[in-house]
Amino acid sequence: MAPRIPPTPHKDDLGETWAFLQSGIENVMVKLDDGVDMKTYMALYTAVHNFCTSHKAVSGQAIQAQRGAHLLGEELYKKLGEYLSGYLENVYTQSTSHAEEALLGFYMREWSRYTTAAKYINHLFRYLNRHWVKREIDEGKKSVYDVYTLHLVRWRDDFFKNVHEKVMDAVLNLVEKQRNGETIEQSQIKSIVDSFVSLGLDEADPTKSTLDVYRSFFAKPFLAATRTYYEEESRQFVAENSVVEYMKKAEARLDEEKARVGLYLHPDIAKHLTETCLDVLVTAHSELLRDEFQPLLDNERQEDLARMYRLLSRIKDGLDPLRTKFEAHVRKAGLAAVEKVAAEGESFEPKMYVDALLSVHTRYHSLVKEAFNGESEFVRSLDNACREFVNRNKICKSGSTKTPELLARYTDSLLKKGSKAAEESELEEMLVQIMTVFKYIEDKDVFQKFYSKMLAKRLVHVSSVSDDAETSMISKLKEACGFEYTNKLQRMFQDIQISKDLNASYKDWLDKSFLDDDDRKKLVDSHFQILGTGFWPLNAPSTDFLAPPEIVKTAERFQKFYFDKHNGRKLTWLWQLCKGEIKANYIKNTKVPYTFQVSTYQMGILLLFNESDTLTYPDIQKATTLTPEILDPNLSIFLKAKVLTISPEGSKPGPGSTFKLNYNFKNKKIKVNLNIQIKSEQKVETDDTHKTIEEDRKLLLQSAIVRIMKSRKKMKHVQLVQEVIHQVKSRFPPQVPDIKKNIEALMEKDYIERLDGDEIAYIA
Amino acid sequence: MYFQQGGGVPTPALNQIFDKYRESPEENPDGIGIEGAMRYLGDIEVELDEVTCLAIAELLQSPSMGEFTREGFVNGWRSTGCDTVEKMAAHAANLRARIPTEPDLFRRVYRFTFPLCLVQGQRNLQFEIAVEQWNLFFTPPKGGVAWNTRTTPWLDWWVEFLEGRGKRPVNKDLWQQVEVFMRKCHEDEEFGWWSEDGAWPGAIDDFVTWVRERRGKAEGAMEVE
Numbered sequence: 001m002a003p004r005i006p007p008t009p010h011k012d013d014l015g016e017t018w019a020f021l022q023s024g025i026e027n028v029m030v031k032l033d034d035g036v037d038m039k040t041y042m043a044l045y046t047a048v049h050n051f052c053t054s055h056k057a058v059s060g061q062a063i064q065a066q067r068g069a070h071l072l073g074e075e076l077y078k079k080l081g082e083y084l085s086g087y088l089e090n091v092y093t094q095s096t097s098h099a100e101e102a103l104l105g106f107y108m109r110e111w112s113r114y115t116t117a118a119k120y121i122n123h124l125f126r127y128l129n130r131h132w133v134k135r136e137i138d139e140g141k142k143s144v145y146d147v148y149t150l151h152l153v154r155w156r157d158d159f160f161k162n163v164h165e166k167v168m169d170a171v172l173n174l175v176e177k178q179r180n181g182e183t184i185e186q187s188q189i190k191s192i193v194d195s196f197v198s199l200g201l202d203e204a205d206p207t208k209s210t211l212d213v214y215r216s217f218f219a220k221p222f223l224a225a226t227r228t229y230y231e232e233e234s235r236q237f238v239a240e241n242s243v244v245e246y247m248k249k250a251e252a253r254l255d256e257e258k259a260r261v262g263l264y265l266h267p268d269i270a271k272h273l274t275e276t277c278l279d280v281l282v283t284a285h286s287e288l289l290r291d292e293f294q295p296l297l298d299n300e301r302q303e304d305l306a307r308m309y310r311l312l313s314r315i316k317d318g319l320d321p322l323r324t325k326f327e328a329h330v331r332k333a334g335l336a337a338v339e340k341v342a343a344e345g346e347s348f349e350p351k352m353y354v355d356a357l358l359s360v361h362t363r364y365h366s367l368v369k370e371a372f373n374g375e376s377e378f379v380r381s382l383d384n385a386c387r388e389f390v391n392r393n394k395i396c397k398s399g400s401t402k403t404p405e406l407l408a409r410y411t412d413s414l415l416k417k418g419s420k421a422a423e424e425s426e427l428e429e430m431l432v433q434i435m436t437v438f439k440y441i442e443d444k445d446v447f448q449k450f451y452s453k454m455l456a457k458r459l460v461h462v463s464s465v466s467d468d469a470e471t472s473m474i475s476k477l478k479e480a481c482g483f484e485y486t487n488k489l490q491r492m493f494q495d496i497q498i499s500k501d502l503n504a505s506y507k508d509w510l511d512k513s514f515l516d517d518d519d520r521k522k523l524v525d526s527h528f529q530i531l532g533t534g535f536w537p538l539n540a541p542s543t544d545f546l547a548p549p550e551i552v553k554t555a556e557r558f559q560k561f562y563f564d565k566h567n568g569r570k571l572t573w574l575w576q577l578c579k580g581e582i583k584a585n586y587i588k589n590t591k592v593p594y595t596f597q598v599s600t601y602q603m604g605i606l607l608l609f610n611e612s613d614t615l616t617y618p619d620i621q622k623a624t625t626l627t628p629e630i631l632d633p634n635l636s637i638f639l640k641a642k643v644l645t646i647s648p649e650g651s652k653p654g655p656g657s658t659f660k661l662n663y664n665f666k667n668k669k670i671k672v673n674l675n676i677q678i679k680s681e682q683k684v685e686t687d688d689t690h691k692t693i694e695e696d697r698k699l700l701l702q703s704a705i706v707r708i709m710k711s712r713k714k715m716k717h718v719q720l721v722q723e724v725i726h727q728v729k730s731r732f733p734p735q736v737p738d739i740k741k742n743i744e745a746l747m748e749k750d751y752i753e754r755l756d757g758d759e760i761a762y763i764a
Numbered sequence: 765m766y767f768q769q770g771g772g773v774p775t776p777a778l779n780q781i782f783d784k785y786r787e788s789p790e791e792n793p794d795g796i797g798i799e800g801a802m803r804y805l806g807d808i809e810v811e812l813d814e815v816t817c818l819a820i821a822e823l824l825q826s827p828s829m830g831e832f833t834r835e836g837f838v839n840g841w842r843s844t845g846c847d848t849v850e851k852m853a854a855h856a857a858n859l860r861a862r863i864p865t866e867p868d869l870f871r872r873v874y875r876f877t878f879p880l881c882l883v884q885g886q887r888n889l890q891f892e893i894a895v896e897q898w899n900l901f902f903t904p905p906k907g908g909v910a911w912n913t914r915t916t917p918w919l920d921w922w923v924e925f926l927e928g929r930g931k932r933p934v935n936k937d938l939w940q941q942v943e944v945f946m947r948k949c950h951e952d953e954e955f956g957w958w959s960e961d962g963a964w965p966g967a968i969d970d971f972v973t974w975v976r977e978r979r980g981k982a983e984g985a986m987e988v989e
Contacts, residue, residue, distance in 0.1 A: 717963030741966050747937045748887065754937050758963035 017051045018079045020044075024124070025080075029087060029117045041124070049127045051076060073132025080125070080147065084154040092159050100170045101188070107167055108191050111155075115198070118151035149201060156199045156213070164217045167192065171218075172225045179229060179256075190264035193218060197266060211268050219269050223276050226257070230280040238285060243292040247307045250281040254311075283315045290321050297329050306371035319377070326364075327381040334360045334389025342394040350410035353395060357403075357437050361386050383440070390440040401446040401690065407437055408450035415455075415470060417463045427469050435476050444481060445696065445731040449689050451477075452489055452537045459496050460529060460577050481730065491535040499529040502562075509561050524554045524580075530562070530571075539688070541576045544625040547600065548607040551580075575600045579675050582606060587665050594665065596643070597673045601626060602634050606643070609661045616658045633678045635659065641674055642666075697732060701742040704728055709752050709762040717743070717758045777847040778838045785832075794834035801830045808853040815873065815900060815907035816860040822876040823859075829880055864909050871943060874901055878939045888933035895923050902946060911946050918949055921978065925971050938965045 024044040028036060052073055091110050098106045122129070125147040136144040145153055171189055178184045196218045202208040230253065238246050257277050261270045282289070289308055296305050312318035337356040341348050364382055372378040396402035411434050414427060441447055458464045470493070478486040506528070515523070531538065547555065559571060578600040583593045598606065604624045608615055621631060635653040638644040644659045651657055704727045708720060715723075721739050728734050743760065746752050755761050785800035786792065796804065802812065810817050821829070823844070825836035846852045863870050881893050889897075902911035902919045911919040922942070926932070945968050948957055958964070958972050 718961065721961065736961050737966060737969070740963075740969070744935070744937060744965055748935045754940070754963075760963075 017047055018076070020047050021076075021124075022079075022083060025083065025117075025121055028120045028124075029113075032113070032117055032120070036120070044124050045126070048076065048125055052127055052131060073128055076125075076128060077132065077144070077147075077150075080121075081150060081154060084151060085158045088154060088158040092162050095159075095163055095166075099166070100173060101185070103163075103166060104170050104174075104188050104192060107163065108188065108195070110159075111191075111195050114151065114155060118148050121151070122146065122148035145201075152199060152201060156201075160199060160213075160217075168218065168221045172221065175222070175225070175260075176229060186264045193264060193266055211266070214266055214268070219266075219272065222265075222269065223272055226273065227276050227280055230277060231284070234281055234285060238288065243288055244296075244301070244304050246285070247289065247304065247311060250285075250311060251307055253277065253281060278314055282311050282318070286312065286315065286318060290325075293322050293325055294329070297326070300367075302367060302371050305367065306373075309372050309375075313373075313375075319375075323377055323381045326378060327385045330360065330364045330382060330385035331388045333364070334385065335393050338389065338393040338395055350406040350413065353403075353406050354410045354434070354437060357386075357390055358433055360389070361436060387440045387442070390437060391442045401443050401693065403437075404441050404443050404447035405450050405686075405689075407434060407441065408447050408454060410434065411451065411473065412454035412458070415465055415473065416458055417465050424466065424468070427465070428472060431469065431473050431476060434473075435480065438477075438480060442729075443732045444485070445700070446693055448477075448481075448485060449537070449693050449696070452492070453685070453689060455489060456492060456531075456536050456538055459492055460531075461579075488535045488537075491532060495531050495535065496529065499531075502530060503527055506558060506561055510557075522550060522553070524550055526554050526558070528558050531574075533572075537692075538574055538577070540572055541574060543576075543601075543627040543630045545575045545601065545604065546623065546625045547573075547575065548604050550607070551600065551603065581671075584665065586661065587663060589664070589666065590670070592670055594667065595671045597671060597675050599634070599675045601630060602637070602674055605631075605634060605638070609644075614658060614660045617653060617655050620659065637674055637676060641672065643674070697734075697738075698742060700728060700731060701734060701739055702746055705739075705743060705746055706751055706762075709760065712762070714755070714759055714761045717754075717760055720760055774847065775838055775842070778841050779834070781847075781849060781852075782832075782834055782837045796832040796837070798830040801832060804832075807849050808856050810853075810856045811906075813900065813906060814860070815863050816856055818877050818880070818900075819859045819863060819869070819873045820856060821880055822873045826880060828884075860907055863907055864904070867947065870901075870909060874943050875940055877901075878936055886933075888935045889939060890933055891926065891931040894934040894939065895926075898923070898942070901943075909946070911949070913950075913953060915953055916949075916975070916979075918946070921975060922971065925974050926967070929967075929970075938967055941965050941968060 021044060024036075024040065027040075091114075095103065095106055095110075129146045133144060133146050143153075171192055174184045174189060178186075193214070196214045197211065198209070199213040200210040201213075202210045233253075234246070234250070237249055241249070254274070254277055257273055258270070261267060261273060265273070289312060293305075293308060296308065309319070309322075312322065334357065337360050338353070341353050341356045344352070361382075364385075368374060368378045368382055390403055393403075395406075411431075414430055414434075438444070438447065455470070458470070464470050474486050474489050474493075477489070510523075555573060562571065563569070576599075579598065580600065580603055581595050581597050582603060583595055585593050587594055596602075596606070601624070604626070605620055608620060608623050617635075620626075620635075621628075624631065626634075632653045635644070635646075638659075639646055639653070642662055643665055645662050646653065647658050647660070648656075653659075701724060704724050705720065708723050708727070709715065720743065721736060724739050725734055725736075743752070747754060750763055752760050752762055782796065783789070785796045785804045787797045787800045805812065805817060805820065808820070810820055824832050824840040826832055827836075841847070841852065844855050846855050859869075863873065877897055878889060881889055881897060883890060883893075898919060900906050901908040904910050911922075941964060945964070951957065955972055955976070960969065962969075964972075
């Protein structure tokens with residue numbers, strides 16, 4: 001049923017026109033559901049049009065006409081505004097009888113009705129919009145809007161201003177219910193949010209909207225309520241629950257609030273909401289959380305640690321105190337692990353020590369990865385802690401060189417034949433682990449020294465477990481420390497390879513050479529290794545030695561061959577490293593004669609017994625010229641193995657004793673190894689190694705100083721010291737007094753001199 | 765060039781004086797030996813065991829203790845404008861007065877003493893000689909600067925300290941730095957200027973530690989009393 005239409009008004013009568021329009025608008029506003037027929041609609045539209053154009057027709061003067069149109073448009077605009085204010089006043093009055101959810105329902109119903117009507121009315125007044133309003137706006141008039149916007153402005157100023165607080169109270173009550181676990185009608189809040197957003201009008205540019213209204217009237221109270229709610233909740237929760245539980249709660253709440261944004265809030269609030277929640281849930285309780293860090297570490301609660309990390313990583317400077325605690329904790333754990341090993345006394349295996357270091361590293365490395373997201377700052381803390389306990393702990397109390405020494409020994413035990421790591425892949429894995437510890441070692445030069453000594457032995461005695469493993473280890477060291485660090489190690493390998501070829505050509509040479517039958521019969525099956533003096537960490541023998549004639553002949557023959565090939569080279573025989581096998585044909589109680597594996601020194605002693613069954617100590621000493629330090633322990637080995645017997649019986653080898661060949665020698669094995677390293681030798685070797693390290697460090701420091709000064713010519717003393725530290729620290733951590741001492745030494749040698757003002761100058 | 769212009773002393777007059785003190789004009793026409801030097805120093809009223817004597821050696825660039833060369837003698841005196849023995853004596857007296865009060869002059873003479881006192885063929889000063897020279901330079905009676913203060917017998921402790929570590933020969937750097945150190949000690953006897961990482965020679969670093977310990981002990985002893 002279409003409403004009855006009043007008669008079309010006179011176009012230049014404002015009162016009549018407005019009355020006509022008002023009744024039409026009223027219909028749109030209140031009874032839109034009943035519909036507005038096209039005819040009515042057109043009549044209303046025409047009335048606006050006619051009114052606005054009426055004076056143009058009457059006066060016929062362009063300027064006046066325009067002014068007239070202005071005035072009349074303004075009247076209409078004002079009337080509409082007044083009508084809306086009146087209408088909204090009525091709406092407000094109605095609203096006062098609603099509260100809470102009912103109010104929200106009411107608000108949304110009215111809003112929806114009002115905005116729908118606004119669209120139609122806007123349409124009816126299009127002519128006004130297009131001419132009068134446009135001109136006003138173009139002329140920069142404030143507070144003139146298109147008709148739709150006028151509706152919003154009126155809503156905002158005449159209704160919203162009066163009810164928003166009550167509406168927000170209702171919204172916040174709903175949210176609180178939801179936070180308390182009740183189910184609510186979310187869509188209602190979503191609509192409210194949208195309506196608040198719609199009211200954000202940009203006064204400067206009506207085509208744009210702003211979030212001002214939403215921000216001040218929705219977001220602000222929402223955030224404040226959130227803060228209060230969680231302040232209260234967390235305070236209570238913490239009082240009644242453990243920190244671990246609280247962290248779970250806090251994390252769940254943070255997730256929940258994040259989801260809430262997506263459900264019914266405007267994304268603009270997301271950042272502030274998160275910040276508010278973090279502030280109340282995390283920052284406010286950060287001390288409490290941090291206090292729990294140590295207990296969690298102690299109990300290895302990885303999941304809870306991860307949660308704490310996640311929470312504290314989201315607030316400013318949240319993690320710094322944890323890093324410090326973590327570092328201290330790891331260091332303590334490392335030191336404790338070492339203490340345990342140290343409690344074993346002197347006799348622990350290097351493996352035990354290295355395993356102890358590794359186990360701590362592995363444990364906390366995985367914690368950093370799993371719980372702390374592998375974050376680089378925690379990795380740094382871990383590294384700092386490891387460096388501390390690897391270099392400074394109970395076992396290396398006497399000096400930080402103990403760790404590299406033990407690590408090198410452990411490596412040797414793995415790479416030497418007879419090691420327990422059977423699988424190649426397993427061995428490789430262990431080498432990787434060794435590098436983990438190696439990375440933390442400050443005295444890398446010490447490792448190098450010991451490693452090269454032991455490598456030399458493995459190579460000379462052909463006792464490497466595998467060439468691949470050796471190569472792999474060297475390439476790892478090279479990768480970590482550079483070419484220079486492994487240069488000599490690689491040259492040692494080369495020497496061994498070259499020696500193999502050399503022995504092959506020696507065999508050929510031997511076959512072609514003219515040896516008489518007697519010589520051929522006495523030919524000793526031999527193998528030679530030529531080791532470059534500069535690359536091998538080997539010393540000349542510590543004792544004189546007259547080799548047995550058979551050996552001397554063999555050696556001379558090889559020397560002849562070698563000097564033919566390489567004129568002018570010098571060969572030094574390292575008897576202490578030579579070894580061989582001899583057959584004990586004199587023992588008749590076996591079918592196959594025993595073979596003794598002996599050192600060359602031992603060979604020299606035993607072969608004497610070919611001439612005589614009984615020899616005195618002075619006889620042996622005179623014939624071999626071995627010093628007692630070498631001779632005595634070797635004789636003891638023979639006595640212990642019962643190859644020789646001593647008289648007087650039970651005495652220790654010495655000038656008064658006599659030795660007799662034991663024809664009744666017996667052993668379960670056919671091959672008997674008598675070439676056992678003497679304890680005292682090992683000790684001397686270690687001491688020697690430490691001594692050469694000191695020497696090498698002095699050289700390294702001095703060459704660094706000279707190198708720096710040569711390129712800089714002049715430099716402050718302090719800077720020079722710093723530069724030296726910088727250049728040398730990859731090998732070992734230099735002490736300032738040592739650097740100064742070497743600067744002084746170079747001054748004395750006139751490489752450098754002191755100028756005034758603590759400057760050092762290079763003397764060319 | 766500068767000296768020649770400034771002095772304007774005719775070379776012949778100086779050569780004549782130099783010639784008077786030569787010992788063997790035939791064998792060594794351009795050198796004055798020990799006897800001549802002693803006679804000459806006596807004539808210009810300089811004693812052999814005072815700092816002024818070393819200042820003269822520095823002025824005339826003596827190659828070693830008690831020797832002068834013609835070149836050094838002539839150049840040295842020409843630069844001062846002295847052409848008679850009387851003027852030279854006056855100049856020596858002037859030096860005597862200036863040495864304790866003019867640090868630059870003092871340092872120049874002190875540093876020149878190191879090569880002067882070296883035993884031929886050696887790079888470092890023998891400990892005993894060094895101590896003798898320090899006693900000369902660092903006490904007032906013979907024209908030096910006092911290094912013992914009311915609170916600390918610096919020179920005595922320094923010598924005692926070096927004796928304790930084995931009377932090692934003194935190298936040039938240490939010799940020079942001791943004088944710098946001496947001045948610093950006067951500035952602040954509590955070593956406020958000293959740092960472990962500073963550029964001081966190791967011996968001086970160790971001495972600082974030694975002095976501190978010694979003072980600590982002294983204080984401890986007083987407390988016990």
